[in-house]
Amino acid sequence: MNNRERILAVFNYQGYDRLPLVHFGYWTETLFQWAEEGHITLEEARAWADGNAIDLAITKKLGFDFNWACASFGANASLHPPFEWKILEVLPDGSRKVVNGNGVVILEKDGTQGIPPEVDHLLKGRREWEESFLPRLRFSPDRLWDASERIQAVRSGEWQLPVQLWCGSLYGSLRDWLGMVNSAYLQADDPVLFDEMIQCLGHLVYECVQATLDHIPADTVPDYAHFWEDICFKSGPLISPRVFREKVGPHYRRITDLLGKRGIHLISVDCDGKIDALIPTWLENGVNVMFPIEVGTWQASIAPWREKYGRELRGVGGMDKKVFALDYAAVRAEVERLRPLVELGGYLPCPDHRLPPDAKWENVQYYCEHMRKVFG
Amino acid sequence: METLIKEIYQGIMDGQHKDVEARVQSALQAGVSPKALLEEGMIAAMAEVGRLFEAGEYYVPEMLVSARAMQTGLAILKPHLKDADIKAAGRVAIGTVKGDLHDIGKNLVAMMLEGAGFEIVDLGTDVSPEKFAEAARDVNLVALSALLTTTMPNMKAIIEAVHAAIADRKVKVIIGGAPVTEAFARQIGADGYAPDASRAVSVAKSLLA
Secondary structure, X not given: OOHHHHHHHHHOOOOOOOOOOEEOOEOHXXXXXXXXXXXOOHHHHHHOOOOOHHHHHHHHHHOOOEEOOOOOEOEOOOOOOOOOOEEEEEOOOOOEEEEOOOOEEEEEOOXXXXXXXXXXXXXXXXXXXXXXXXXXXXXXXXXXXXXXXXXXXXXXXXXXXXXXXXXXXXXXXXXXXXXXXXXXXXXXXXXXXXXXXXXHHHHXXXXXXXXXXXXXXXXXXXXXXEEEOOOEEOOEEOOOHHHHHHHHHHHHXXXXXXXXXXXXXXXXXXXXXXXXXXXXXXXXXXXOEEEXXXXXXXXXXXXXXXXXXXXXXXXXXXEOHHHHHOOHHHHHHHHHHHHHHHHXXXXXXXXXXXXXXXXXXHHHHHHHHHHHHHHO | OHHHHHHHHHHHHHOOXXXXXXXXXXXXXXXXXXXXXXXXXXHHHHHHHHHHHHOOOOOHHXXXXXXXXXXXXXXXXXXXXXXXXXXXXXXXXXXXXXXXXXXHHHHHHHHHHHHOOEEEEEEEEEEOHHHHHHHHOOXXXXXXXXXXXXXXXXXXXXXXXXXXXXXXXXXXXXXEOOOOOHHHHHHHOOOEEOOOHHHHHHHHHHHHO
């Protein structure tokens, strides 16, 4: 079996020869840490990107099969063109306020790690929405990714990994553009505009998915479709589940129906944080694979969800990456915790997000070795 | 007068900040006591918001708009509180730890604590142990936030710096943030841990009781 066949077997509760080993990439800081330690080169740390040749090389070196973050077909279902990245201000301590492609002002500061925090947002209300965002959210054919090489590779059988159709985001992008605080205020202050924004994004994503499907030959069926949201944190969702169900749910349904007509029935969503309160809306509207099942302090696991929702709910993720900062014993214990979850079927372990800089190279390698011993 | 207090309470529950602003002004003009406005109108409303959040009926957006309504009303009320000699529930220095620039969680906790009658000294983000220790001299409670597993270890150094600065341990330290757990709080000698902004209020109150 190749990895594509194995993944489909996992998700369809069928037999497979061995469990594929997947990861979800690394923080930039992690790559530079590993370069400093001599595991990879500095050039590799600088030039790494999901799915590129360097990613393939590091994947192999560590012992994984492939990087799960690998879309084959899709379109830019977000701001097009993006805002120009620009330094707005350099502060006395050397930190920089920078406006990024999403129109979000972030604070870059040397010596700090992780995703830069947001300090302001260009999108504040109707004026900015209509003048600067709406024009960037109209569908145009140039949004489509060039899929010609991938189509050929899939049709010839040369491509042996799962074929993903990238859908985009139905709310997470909006939350990014507005910011968490202003998205909350907007719901209360201008519910009409809030609705318009969700409708706009929903229609754009639909058109992008439609165009992507039209672009792929009828005999080339993607294995799964994938959304991104990131709208939860450790205590639950950053949007009321009622609002999510009423306003965003119908857009999911419309798109998953479209995908279903094309034979795509595995639909995944990438949402960090504690997602439990939003799972019903996703499942009701055709989204049936949860990713990355961030374990977090809330101890997320596919087991209770499977018990509650049945076999329709699948998952990828749920491997607690924090053990990579510890030792081999911790890694073994984590693999043992995953054993009964894998036995449930419909579930593929994967580190529950990109590996942070405290992940020790040798622990990640050991994880891969031990997983192969346990799961074949 | 009771009607006005009830309307302020409901305005905060519903996140209607402009209504709350107008009603606080009307209530003060009508001679409603600032203490009653604060305690029965505002703090009581925010306590109910916190309860509804913990019960899974309110979520972060509802908490934010209610907190905004409360803060809007409080801005009108504050000058009158000094005259009324109302004591704050406590004084809290809050910040995100060194190396971490994320402030959303910290800001939400600050809003909820202010909503419960605490005075807030917001130290911002990327705050050094030294700065926390200096702030600790003037407060009852220090609240630390961290979003990243890689900055979480800095909490221990901050607790040590605070304890060194305030040797009699009268200043309490609570911690919270995405990767933080109760076990970690115990391990590093924090006095309390809060899993979310609403519970930060109850933890703060219990530590200062």
